[in-house]
Ligand SMILES: Nc1ncnc2c1ncn2[C@@H]1O[C@H](COP(=O)(O)OP(=O)(O)OP(=O)(O)O)[C@@H](O)[C@H]1O
């Protein structure tokens with residue numbers, strides 16, 4: 001039995017690095033895109049730009065992630081833009097994450113009292129300085145807990161990348177199932193690995209929150 | 217004769233169909249301390265906020281040191297917030313609710329404008345900020361976060377922040393009315409000290425006795441107009457207009 005588990009774990013280990021890469025890659029895209037969209041959506045005076053961002057957010061939040069990955073991987077491929085499966089997974093999950101985090105950061109900005117902005121422009125800060133030095137640091141702090149939840153969710157969601165044959169943990173698990181038929185044991189092992197990966201992620205998030213959550 | 221530092225001319229402000237300011241005219245000379253008093257809702261805050269364009273006036277002129285505020289020279293086009301920044305930097309504003317930035321230390325709250333707005337090098341900015349904090353008797357709180365201070369201390373930091381702008385004019389909007397009674401004195405003392413230094417101030421306040429003692433001139437506003445203005449002591453001890461008399465008699469008890 002232990003032998004079997006060891007065998008399975010070793011087979012699944014090959015997927016860990018891809019799972020981590022997809023998680024981190026998508027997280028970086030999601031945070032940068034989400035922050036950009038959140039800032040622009042919160043502060044632009046242009047209605048059309050606000051509307052465009054709203055459409056983007058609604059689209060990417062309401063289409064199943066699997067469909068988006070298929071469109072990026074197969075759809076773009078069929079028009080000649082062939083992405084690797086890992087790249088497609090990072091891009092697809094990152095774009096979805098951008099939509100999710102746009103709302104998270106926006107909520108952070110709208111939680112701030114209007115006096116925070118007024119005090120900044122009153123001392124002569126430009127709107128850009130006001131956002132960068134005064135509003136964004138506070139909004140990001142407010143966004144940290146939901147951002148942490150999103151990161152954990154993202155780690156789990158990388159499993160759908162197996163559907164476009166990205167060689168991550170679930171991909172290896174499914175391959176192994178077809179060759180050994182140890183279905184239950186294999187998926188329990190896979191679940192265990194996700195759990196183990198989420199622990200350090202959770203720790204990291206907690207320490208970031210501790211570090212930056214103070215002073216409010 | 218030298219022209220006044222601040223001139224407010226025919227200032228109107230409406231929110232939708234509600235006309236809050238109905239043509240305000242007055243001026244503040246260099247070194248002068250002017251207090252604005254009046255009943256709640258009379259438009260005092262709105263008037264003050266129009267001076268540095270936190271509110272865009274519907275009509276009228278604000279002129280600071282000979283320069284029209286908020287309007288591009290040679291045209292009637294309103295400035296954007298980015299274009300307004302250098303003009304706003306010349307006026308320090310102290311709000312009723314302080315509005316310190318909670319993610320910055322007390323020292324950073326005071327020094328950030330020096331560094332980022334005025335381009336003062338970091339070391340020097342901290343030194344100046346420290347001097348300003350000493351001025352409001354809070355040198356020992358430099359490295360704390362504002363959230364840990366009492367209301368009176370927070371308001372004094374906000375005053376130090378405004379002083380760090382090295383402003384031509386200080387605007388106060390009821391700086392003590394959000395404070396517990398026992399904390400009012402420390403803030404009024406600081407404002408008194410600034411007045412004694414000869415700074416130019418426009419002060420909205422409910423503290424009538426303070427206005428009488430500190431101000432050179434008092435402006436009584438009601439219903440969006442200046443009802444009466446005159447030398448502080450005279451206006452408060454011997455008001456001419458009936459509305460001023462009614463207001464003062466209600467307050468003094
Ligand atoms: N942003 C706004 N939108 C609509 N109405 C406003 C706005 N700001 C102020 N008002 C209205 O303008 C009027 C004057 O308000 P203002 O705050 O200038 O009065 P005030 O004299 O400062 O009163 P207080 O002594 O209570 O501070 C009030 O009737 C208020 O409701």
Ligand SMILES: [Mg+2]
Nearest residue numbers: 260261262390
């Ligand atoms: Mg007011």
